[in-house]
Amino acid sequence: MVATTLTRQGEEREEKRRNCIHFWVINGAGSRTSEGTCKYCGERRHFSNIISDCARTSPDEYELWLSRQK
Numbered sequence: 250m251v252a253t254t255l256t257r258q259g260e261e262r263e264e265k266r267r268n269c270i271h272f273w274v275i276n277g278a279g280s281r282t283s284e285g286t287c288k289y290c291g292e293r294r295h296f297s298n299i300i301s302d303c304a305r306t307s308p309d310e311y312e313l314w315l316s317r318q319k
């Protein structure tokens with residue numbers, strides 16, 4: 250049942266990302282945006298350099314994470 254196995258792995262990965270407290274590692278600089286990769290789940294996201302200079306995650310993302318903890 251290869252298809253079933255693949256689906257299950259995909260769901261586990263999604264679950265991990267949903268529960269992940271992302272730790273963004275920012276790659277590169279010099280342009281308007283930098284690509285960040287989560288150290289834990291591997292998710293990628295683009296950040297403005299303004300944000301990446303002072304925080305690993307955006308304020309909106311942090312608020313969203315806080316709201317999920319209750």
Ligand SMILES: [Zn+2]
Binds near residue numbers: 266270287290291
């Ligand atoms: Zn993550």
